[in-house]
Amino acid sequence: MQRFTITAVLAVVVSGCFASSYRAPDQFVELESTRAGAKFVASDDARLWIRRFTPEADGTLAFWREHVRLHFTTERGYTLISERDVKIDGAPGVEFTFEATVDGVLQRYALFLTTESRLVRDRVVTAEFVGTPETFAAHEAAVRTALRVE
Amino acid sequence: MRTIRFGFLLALATVPACGSAVMKHEAMAPASEAGVLADFHAGDVARRAGSPAQRGGADGGDAPVADVRKRVYVGEFTVLAAQRDTAIARFMTEAERVGGYVESRTDGVVVVRVPAERFQAIVAMVPALGRVLSESVRTQDVTSEWIDLDVRIRNAEVARERLLALLERATEMKDILAIEEQLRRVTTEIEQMKGQFKALEAQIAYSRITIDFQGQAPPPVRRATGSRFEWVNAIGIEPALRRF
Structure with missing residues (x-):
């Protein structure tokens, strides 16, 4: 019984970790927060979506970086605006900025990518920030602050 | 003799940037003009030196040339x-x-x-x-370009003032015509230099x-089915807009 209680408490703590690790950027509200991710939206519909994935295969950050860039630029037709090394909440990561027209509207998309070490398989953590160029520009500083991007 | 003196002063008044030339002519000048020439030369040399204190002496205490880099x-x-x-x-x-x-x-x-x-x-x-x-x-x-233009303009303005003073003192038509010709030339130079100075200030x-x-018109967005890794297919602009 005691073991069950400890396990249950740990499960609650662990599941709450992700939700509490990132706060809503200024002028955003939290729509949803689970162990798998969190969604934040601004009044002008700019969106921030933080997710955690367990990939089908082990891959380093460098591997995922190359794959994501190629996938978005060659498969999806995105225009790569910038790419740089960053630290996301102290962890090594990469920040991409893409542009693409979806449903006739130009969208700017920032993808923050990092990995989490796990015993069995590393996980990938993504933070996606989407908006029109205007809304993107209005919120990008607040988003970087909330994600603790350096 | 008077014509010679006016011609001589005219030549001096219109070469404000040639310090060495002024020195030579000053040594040859009659005693009656020595004071005017000395003032002229002193002001010219002081301005060419470019120090704010020196510049203020002959020009009535204008602001320093350049306190900061341009x-x-x-x-x-x-x-x-x-x-x-x-x-x-x-x-x-x-x-x-x-x-x-x-x-x-x-x-x-x-x-x-x-x-x-x-x-x-x-x-x-x-x-x-x-x-x-x-x-x-x-x-x-x-x-340096800014200071040079500034100094040249001030020297030319002093030269023009000297010419105007000479013009007031001139009585013979030949002298008057010669001075007026030099006045036109100096005035034109001043206007040109002021134009250059204004353009430089604007820059x-x-x-x-x-x-x-x-x-670059972005190509149509394809369906996100290209990656072997599902998590990569799950991210992107389209999911963020449609499944958010």
Whole structure:
């Protein structure tokens, strides 16, 4: 019984970790927060979506970086605006900025990518920030602050 | 004899930038003109030395020539923008917002002038307009050019004053015509130099930023089924817009 209680408490703590690790950027509200991710939206519909994935295969950050860039630029037709090394909440990561027209509207998309070490398989953590160029520009500083991007 | 003296003074009055020449003529000048020439020469040398204190002596205590360095900032960029017209509009709006203005726009090449103190801020926002393909930011120190023009203008103005004084004293038509001819020449030079000075001041006060916007219509977005890894297919603009 005691073991069950400890396990249950740990499960609650662990599941709450992700939700509490990132706060809503200024002028955003939290729509949803689970162990798998969190969604934040601004009044002008700019969106921030933080997710955690367990990939089908082990891959380093460098591997995922190359794959994501190629996938978005060659498969999806995105225009790569910038790419740089960053630290996301102290962890090594990469920040991409893409542009693409979806449903006739130009969208700017920032993808923050990092990995989490796990015993069995590393996980990938993504933070996606989407908006029109205007809304993107209005919120990008607040988003970087909330994600603790350096 | 009077004509010779006027001719001599006329020659001296119109060579304000030639210090050594003034020295030679001064040594040969009659005693009655020595005082005028000495003042003229002293003022000229002082201004050429360029120190604020010296400059104030002959010109009635004008402000110092240059307390700080005079610099011209120039930025040139090539930017790839998915929506070129939108990016151009943003750039021009931002330049005007900080007190600048659009100097020209030819197709996708936009030249703006912005207050020098806002140059870095505008340069910093260029990456937000699209993908920067090339970038060149230059600084040109024009302090010596600025001082040189300033001194030449002041010397020429002193020369003009001397000529006007000579004109008042002239009685013979030949002298009057010669002085007036020199006055016209010096006045023209002053106007030209003032024009150059004004243009230089404008370059210093307003930095030039040129952006060559290259448009690239993004190809149609394909379905996100290309990656072997499901998590990669799950991210992107489309999921963030449709499954959020």
